[in-house]
Amino acid sequence: MADGRKRSDLRPGLKVQIVLKQDQRSGKLTSGVIQEILTPSANHPHGIKVRLSDGQVGRVKQILLGALCLALVSLSGTSATSAPRDYPDLRQVTFNQVKPNQTLSIELKPNEHSLLFYAHAQNKNENMTLLEIVGPDGEVLHSYDPQADTLEGDYLQEAIANTGELSFYLPLTPEHALEPGKYSVKVKTDSGKTLKDAGAILRTGSLQGRQALDMTFWILSKNKAIQAPANYQKYVSDVRKQINQIIQPHGLQMGKIQIKVGTPAMIQTYSKLQPNDDDKIESDICQDLAKRTDGYRQLNVALLDEIMRSPSEIKADAGENVGFALGMPGLLPLPHSRWSCVVLAYDPEDEHQGGTLWHESSHLMGVVHTTEENGEGFDPLADTPECPAAKFDKDKDGLVDSEECAGRDAANYMFWEGNGKAMTTQQAWVLKRHPLFYPVQGAKSP
Numbered sequence: 001m002a003d004g005r006k007r008s009d010l011r012p013g014l015k016v017q018i019v020l021k022q023d024q025r026s027g028k029l030t031s032g033v034i035q036e037i038l039t040p041s042a043n044h045p046h047g048i049k050v051r052l053s054d055g056q057v058g059r060v061k062q063i064l065l066g067a068l069c070l071a072l073v074s075l076s077g078t079s080a081t082s083a084p085r086d087y088p089d090l091r092q093v094t095f096n097q098v099k100p101n102q103t104l105s106i107e108l109k110p111n112e113h114s115l116l117f118y119a120h121a122q123n124k125n126e127n128m129t130l131l132e133i134v135g136p137d138g139e140v141l142h143s144y145d146p147q148a149d150t151l152e153g154d155y156l157q158e159a160i161a162n163t164g165e166l167s168f169y170l171p172l173t174p175e176h177a178l179e180p181g182k183y184s185v186k187v188k189t190d191s192g193k194t195l196k197d198a199g200a201i202l203r204t205g206s207l208q209g210r211q212a213l214d215m216t217f218w219i220l221s222k223n224k225a226i227q228a229p230a231n232y233q234k235y236v237s238d239v240r241k242q243i244n245q246i247i248q249p250h251g252l253q254m255g256k257i258q259i260k261v262g263t264p265a266m267i268q269t270y271s272k273l274q275p276n277d278d279d280k281i282e283s284d285i286c287q288d289l290a291k292r293t294d295g296y297r298q299l300n301v302a303l304l305d306e307i308m309r310s311p312s313e314i315k316a317d318a319g320e321n322v323g324f325a326l327g328m329p330g331l332l333p334l335p336h337s338r339w340s341c342v343v344l345a346y347d348p349e350d351e352h353q354g355g356t357l358w359h360e361s362s363h364l365m366g367v368v369h370t371t372e373e374n375g376e377g378f379d380p381l382a383d384t385p386e387c388p389a390a391k392f393d394k395d396k397d398g399l400v401d402s403e404e405c406a407g408r409d410a411a412n413y414m415f416w417e418g419n420g421k422a423m424t425t426q427q428a429w430v431l432k433r434h435p436l437f438y439p440v441q442g443a444k445s446p
């Protein structure tokens with residue numbers, strides 16, 4: 001990673017960490033965005049001197065997001081992407097050289113609403129487990145003992161483990177709204193090696209007015225019809241309308257949408273996805289899209305031909321054959337993110353593609369099924385009804401379906417199956433705090 005000694009690595013707008021003159025002894029780092037480069041020479045052994053947008057002057061010790069993005073662009077040879085923009089209502093905290101079992105501290109400021117944490121292992125196949133989240137005043141929000149397989153704390157519903165990349169999102173219910181103060185997180189890797197990196201994205205700013213979310217659709221289908229601009233524009237506009245029908249009553253809306261047609265090589269590789277048979281391809285698709293994304297504050301949607309499941313899982317969520325969230329919850333498409341996109345199987349006959357996409361997108365942002373298919377698992381939200389099997393699985397087939405739950409939560413868009421379109425206030429409460437949403441400029445408070 002570029003460290004700030006070369007002038008050519010720097011440019012205005014890049015996010016960097018500098019050492020101020022008064023901090024030279026302690027080495028304390030100050031983060032900010034470069035406004036002006038002050039050192040005239042090409043190199044400086046102690047770091048190029050810059051002025052940040054807030055006026056502070058110091059020598060660059062570390063280049064944050066922008067440099068990672070540039071490095072990946074030159075490696076993958078994709079068309080040039082601009083450095084990610086700096087978002088005034090997002091704050092990113094990064095940790096380097098994280099040792100296994102090290103406690104990572106994140107200080108939440110008074111008007112920060114949510115915390116999206118992530119960590120990467122050195123190797124993408126390495127197993128990672130979240131051991132602990134402790135909140136202000138030492139409250140255990142989540143604690144997992146891998147040996148005993150026991151959970152403590154109810155901020156997350158289950159243990160969090162993944163390969164290569166691990167993330168979690170808080171808060172998942174209004175009951176667990178985040179208090180300002182110190183949060184500490186502990187992550188374990190099976191290898192016991194130092195992590196590649198870890199960090200968090202914190203969302204601040206107003207939640208009063210309308211909030212919007214941007215999407216990029218990546219056309220990765222072999223179907224020639226959807227590759228034609230007139231067709232994909234109509235398709236995406238229909239999908240947008242369907243999503244807006246669900247979310248607009250709650251002060252949320254779809255923002256800017258970009259559509260990109262994949263290269264022939266991408267289409268060849270990704271048009272058929274086998275989520276449960278081939279772990280490797282599963283998050284490779286998101287990682288590939290993340291590397292090609294300009295600006296990380298948008299949801300990447302891969303529009304492909306078929307999502308195939310292994311035969312043993314065929315009974316599971318029928319909707320997952322149409323759409324699938326890679327990351328529950330997942331990350332924003334930062335340049336090095338893996339589990340950070342939603343896949344959708346293109347079907348021009350299906351009039352509920354927008355609903356499916358929004359269901360899966362909500363999974364990526366931390367919203368779970370109101371009732372699981374077995375009628376034994378439920379979301380943590382107080383205002384979504386439940387459909388317990390003991391009472392509603394009338395035909396005793398082990399599933400609670402849309403008909404059996406018609407008077408309960410079958411109409412909700414997060415019911416495990418069907419075409420529900422209803423969204424509740426608390427589901428919107430969770431979504432609008434997510435860093436993918438941003439306040440619409442000029443929107444009036446309701």
Ligand SMILES: [Ca+2]
Pocket residue numbers: 370378379380381382383384385386
């Ligand atoms: Ca509920």
Ligand SMILES: [Ca+2]
Pocket residue numbers: 392393394395396397398399400401404
């Ligand atoms: Ca049943």
